[in-house]
Amino acid sequence: MSISEEPARPAGAAAAHRNIPPASLARLTIYLRALGTMLADGVERVSSDELAEATGVNSPKVRKDLSYLGSYGTRGVGYEVSYLSGHIAAALGLTQNWRVAIVGAGNLGKALAGYPGFGSRGFEVVALLDSDPLVVGQEIGWLRVSPVDVMETVLERTRANMAVLSVPADVAQGLCDRLVACGITSILSFAPVVLQVPDHVQLRKVDMATELQILAYHAQRARVSDIADQARARLAE
Numbered sequence: 496m497s498i499s500e501e502p503a504r505p506a507g508a509a510a511a512h513r514n515i516p517p518a519s520l521a522r523l524t525i526y527l528r529a530l531g532t533m534l535a536d537g538v539e540r541v542s543s544d545e546l547a548e549a550t551g552v553n554s555p556k557v558r559k560d561l562s563y564l565g566s567y568g569t570r571g572v573g574y575e576v577s578y579l580s581g582h583i584a585a586a587l588g589l590t591q592n593w594r595v596a597i598v599g600a601g602n603l604g605k606a607l608a609g610y611p612g613f614g615s616r617g618f619e620v621v622a623l624l625d626s627d628p629l630v631v632g633q634e635i636g637w638l639r640v641s642p643v644d645v646m647e648t649v650l651e652r653t654r655a656n657m658a659v660l661s662v663p664a665d666v667a668q669g670l671c672d673r674l675v676a677c678g679i680t681s682i683l684s685f686a687p688v689v690l691q692v693p694d695h696v697q698l699r700k701v702d703m704a705t706e707l708q709i710l711a712y713h714a715q716r717a718r719v720s721d722i723a724d725q726a727r728a729r730l731a732e
């Protein structure tokens with residue numbers, strides 16, 4: 496294996512508090528998943544080149560991303576898989592037990608609640624709430640949909656510390672306010688609306704339409720660039 500890591504350096508407190516750029520943050524979750532597979536396969540050490548190959552990210556980028564953690568491999572030896580995996584998990588806040596309440600048990604809420612992949616990544620769905628009397632009481636996996644009227648009690652009983660909003664746009668802000676009043680400080684919203692939260696609350700919005708538009712933009716740019724290349728090639732003939 497080709498190993499070209501920087502010399503070992505301790506992960507200092509200052510490094511641990513450095514702001515990690517969003518793109519690196521997203522890639523760290525990918526490294527974490529790959530490291531989990533390696534751990535399961537009994538792999539003890541990994542070079543940045545191997546991690547790059549396993550994740551489809553180029554090696555300098557892997558090294559740069561990991562440098563945000565202050566976690567450098569040892570030249571000629573690489574990274575210890577379990578240490579690096581624990582280190583990334585800690586930086587991502589995944590050593591905490593995240594207990595997720597999903598508000599809105601429609602198509603999306605039910606699909607999320609039934610997804611088995613969250614548990615292994617540190618997220619346990621502990622509550623599913625809805626306002627529709629036909630939906631309340633339904634069983635999704637091992638969860639029973641609770642009435643949103645008693646959201647405050649459900650959040651307290653289940654000790655939820657993170658919430659997902661999968662409700663229509665017109666009710667999202669009111670529900671978001673109730674979540675915040677209950678002390679929830681991490682909210683992921685699928686509702687197609689801009690939500691207002693106090694500064695101490697982390698709000699992330701998932702917008703698949705925007706992602707598709709970005710994808711369409713890149714696909715179009717690639718097409719335009721292909722056409723330009725072909726035109727240049729014809730001129731050169």
Ligand SMILES: NC(=O)c1ccc[n+]([C@@H]2O[C@H](COP(=O)([O-])OP(=O)(O)OC[C@H]3O[C@@H](n4cnc5c(N)ncnc54)[C@H](O)[C@@H]3O)[C@@H](O)[C@H]2O)c1
Binds near residue numbers: 602624627684
């Ligand atoms: N971000 C994305 O990429 C993306 C993709 C799909 C859907 N969405 C959005 O996610 C939301 C959910 O989509 P869906 O397809 O699951 O819709 P859906 O209509 O199937 O489900 C919405 C659920 O919210 C419930 N609800 C309505 N008012 C409520 C309230 N006050 N309290 C609690 N529950 C309430 C409804 O009873 C219903 O069960 C919508 O806002 C939709 O636009 C976003």
